[in-house]
Amino acid sequence: MKRHQFKQLLFSLALVGSFFVNDTGWVSATVLDKDMVERGRYIAKIAGCNDCHTPNYLHSEGNVPIQQWLSGDTFGWRGPWGTTYGSNLRLFVSGMNESEWVRTAKTLKRLPPMPWFNLNAMAEQDLRALYQFMISLGDPGKPAPVYLPPNEDPDTPYALFPSPPE
C-alpha cells in the first residue's frame, strides 16, 4: 500500500463512529461527518440538552469537559411525577442507528422536566447532527440513577417542584 493510500485508510477509519447489526443481519457502520459532529455539539449546547443530561453542567455554569457531555446526571428532579434523572444519552443512542434515533426523538414522550415536545419538533437534519455528535463522544459510560415513584425519597441531591396550580 502506498503511503497516501495508507493515510486515506486511517482517515476513513477515524470517521467510523460505531457498528450496528442492521435489519438484514449485516453489520453496518455509522460514518461520522466532521461538520455534522460539530453542528451536533453546537445543538447539544444551545438547545439545553447539557443542562440536564451532563453531570454538574448547570452548577458549574457549563464548565464541564466535552468528554463528559450527555453522560447522564445524578441530580434528581422531584415533583408530583416522582423523581427523574437526566438520562445518559450516549447509552440511549448506543444501540440505535441514526434513522432509529430520528424516529424515536420525533415521537418520544417522557416525564418532567424533559421538554420532549421540543425534541419532537427538532428538524431532522439537526437530530441527525446531534446523533453523530453523541456517537462521536465514545464510551457511553454508566446509566443515570433510575426513576423513583412519588412516595420514595431519593438519596441523591434533588430539586423539588411544587404541584402545578389546579
Ligand code: HEC
Ligand atoms: C430541564 C431538563 C432537561 C432538558 C433541558 C433536556 N432533558 Fe432530556 N430528559 C430529562 C429528564 C429528567 C429525562 C428522564 C425523564 C423520565 O425519566 O421520564 C430525560 C429524558 C430524555 C430522553 C429519553 C432517554 C431515555 O433513556 O429514555 C431523551 C432521548 C432526551 N431526554 C433527550 C434530550 C435532548 C436531545 C435534549 C436537548 C434538546 C434534552 N433531552 C433536554 C431532562 C431534560
